[in-house]
Amino acid sequence: MHALVWAVVLLGVACAGSGVLALVLRRRLTLLRADNEQLRSVVRRRMERPQIFSHEVRTPLALIRGATELLLEGTPGPLTERQREFVETIADNTAQMTQLSETMLTEARIEAQLLTLRRERVEVRSLVRQAVSELRHFTRIPIELDNTGARISLDGDPALLRQALWNLVNNAVRHAGPGATISVQVSEADETAVIAVTDDGAGMTDSDRARLFQPFSSPPGENDRHGTGLGMLVAQRVIAAHGGRLLIDTIDGRGTSILCALPLGDPATSLPPPAADQETP
Known part of the structure; x- marks a missing residue:
């Protein structure tokens, strides 16, 4: 009889304890949700600054760019x-600043985990052709294009892919140096679109390569050649978000090749955290 009484008492204590535990857990869950919403609000407010900056910078740059294009076309006269x-x-520096503002905005969105892919059907050869055509207007270094063959299509974000490609070719322009030639080749192999950006210029030293995906890591005075590093970082993350990867092959004094491999399947739509290092074939 006593054992039965104790069993009932212990059962009552256990039920009361579980009820208290449920209340505690419910309260903690409510607090966590409130904290999460507060953090989201802070992130959104932080994102307003780069968005305003990007808008305020891009607007006058667009006007400058339009005016220089008219001058180059000879509209006002020879x-x-x-x-x-x-x-x-x-024109060259305006294009660089416009791309830098877009890259900074994209990088800020990725860091805040507020950027997802807006997928649509993308024809890779057409995208590459448009990007190279645009870049040819803003650099004196020749850019050769090998882009013949059957259509290559994938589901991806055309704006982000264009930005990643622009950054890859622009990186080659910066590193190649005067007198070099850039070549861009598009091909398909094993259900993968392969975009190869190659230059026959100065190549990269070991220290250059180590800093390739590290923003603002160039020594003082070297930014004119190396840039901020944001472009390559954003390109790496955008390609990774599409399920692809970047392969770097470079020899100091003999040029650099960057292979961008994009699967033609359907990877996840959220941009992942940055990879620590570049891959090597």
């Missing part, structure tokens, strides 16, 4: 060789 050289310099 330019002397010296004048054309100055206008091309303005």
Whole structure:
């Protein structure tokens, strides 16, 4: 009889304890949800600054770019060789600043985990052709394009893929140096679109390669050649988000090849955290 009484008492205590535990857990869950919403609000507010910055910078840059394109086309009248050289310099640096503002905004969205892929059917050869055509207007380094063959289509975010490709070719332009030639080749192998960006320029030293995906890591005074590093970081993350990868092959003094491999399947739609290092074939 006593054992039965104790069993009932212990059962009552256990039920009361589970009820208290449920209340505690429910309260903690409510607090966690509130904290999560507060953190989301902080992130959204932090994102407003780069968005405003990007808008305020891109608007005047678009006007400058439009004016330089009209000058280069000879709309107001013919330019002397010296004048054309100055206008091309303005156009080149305007394009660099426009791309930098877009890259900074994309990188801020990725860091805040607020950026997802807006997928649609993308024809890879057409995307590459448009990007190379645009870049040819803003650099004096020749860019050769090998882009013949059957259509290559995948589901992806065309704006982000274009930005990643622009950054890859622009990186080659910066590292190649004067007198070099950039070549861009598009092919398909094993259900994978392969975009190869190659230059026959100076190549990269071991230290250059180690800093390739590390923003703002160039020594003072070297940013003119190496850039901020944001472009390659964003390119790496965007390609990874599409289930792809970047392969780097470079020899100091002999040029660099960057292979971008994009699967034609359907990877996840959220951008992952950055990879620690570049891959090597």
